[in-house]
Amino acid sequence: MTNNLNKDKIEKYHSSHLVIFHYHKTTISAYFFIQMFIIIQSLSRVLIYIDESGSPCKGERLFLGSAVWCAPTSNDGVQTTLRYTIDQIRSMVGKCNKKIPKEIHYSDGLRRMATEIVNLTFQKAYEDKTIRRNDLLWKNHPLANTTSFCNPRIEWELTREDDISNRMRARMISELLQPLFTFNGKFRLDVDVVLDSECWKISVDQVAESLKRLIGENNVHIKFFCEDSKKVPGLQLADVFAGVSRHYRLERDVGEAFELINGKSIFHVGSR
Numbered sequence: 001m002t003n004n005l006n007k008d009k010i011e012k013y014h015s016s017h018l019v020i021f022h023y024h025k026t027t028i029s030a031y032f033f034i035q036m037f038i039i040i041q042s043l044s045r046v047l048i049y050i051d052e053s054g055s056p057c058k059g060e061r062l063f064l065g066s067a068v069w070c071a072p073t074s075n076d077g078v079q080t081t082l083r084y085t086i087d088q089i090r091s092m093v094g095k096c097n098k099k100i101p102k103e104i105h106y107s108d109g110l111r112r113m114a115t116e117i118v119n120l121t122f123q124k125a126y127e128d129k130t131i132r133r134n135d136l137l138w139k140n141h142p143l144a145n146t147t148s149f150c151n152p153r154i155e156w157e158l159t160r161e162d163d164i165s166n167r168m169r170a171r172m173i174s175e176l177l178q179p180l181f182t183f184n185g186k187f188r189l190d191v192d193v194v195l196d197s198e199c200w201k202i203s204v205d206q207v208a209e210s211l212k213r214l215i216g217e218n219n220v221h222i223k224f225f226c227e228d229s230k231k232v233p234g235l236q237l238a239d240v241f242a243g244v245s246r247h248y249r250l251e252r253d254v255g256e257a258f259e260l261i262n263g264k265s266i267f268h269v270g271s272r
Helices: 002-043 082-098 110-125 152-158 164-176 197-216 233-251 255-262
Strands: 045-054 063-070 144-150 189-196 220-227
Touching: 002 082, 002 220, 045 164, 045 197, 063 082, 063 164, 063 233, 063 255, 082 110, 082 189, 082 233, 110 233, 110 255, 144 152, 144 164, 152 164, 164 197, 189 233
Parallel strands: 045 189, 189 220
Antiparallel strands: 045 063, 063 144
16 A cells, blocks of 8 residues: 555656656746747848949949848938947048038048048947847848959940940849859748849849749848939948959959958858
8 A cells, every 4th residue: 555655656756757757848848949040030130231343334334233231220210320430430531631521422532531431331330220240041140242243345346236335234133142042942032132223223123033933942031223323322331342443353452341341242142
């Protein structure tokens, strides 16, 4: 009788601890799931700003496009994201030129301070609360870069069509977004691509639907927006990146600034 009572107590003891074990296991699993969900949510939206340097016109030696990639911390809009970073650049340029510019344009004599501007950009990006600094789809830095370029002289020789300038831009958009073509599609990725309305609208219309369909096969949901660069800080950064990259390729100048930008180049997003 005593043995049976002891056996019964032991079974109840093991049973209760098994319940506690399952409870803790469930709690840990739930916590892990929540953390993974938070990380996935933080990865799930990307902003890409695209601008150009040079021209696709017939006599040009080099036409270049640059894209600035970042992950916004909110849905406040493209005019808010990177505002802090661009304001720091405007302030620095203002101290040098004794007048704060309304808009940052590389072609407005910024070649002489290219290294300082690019250095400041990457420094202040770590302080910019409008973009994520962790849990990114790429490594190394809150800002990433892709570049595309062509030689309009040879393009005009090879292609006999009236709308070749916009065709070059359309092809450039596709190349700048190349990392999205190899995204693994394990979760939905929402991407907003923002371009300068002054130059890119026709090219976007030519290529948008094809890109939405093809990149969409990787669970990437992409939207295109053409905006006024005066109001969009990210487009102004893309302008600087494009200007520096083109300048270096043509004249081997601004090498330090170019190396900083080139060091943030990406070819893939997400894990394999």
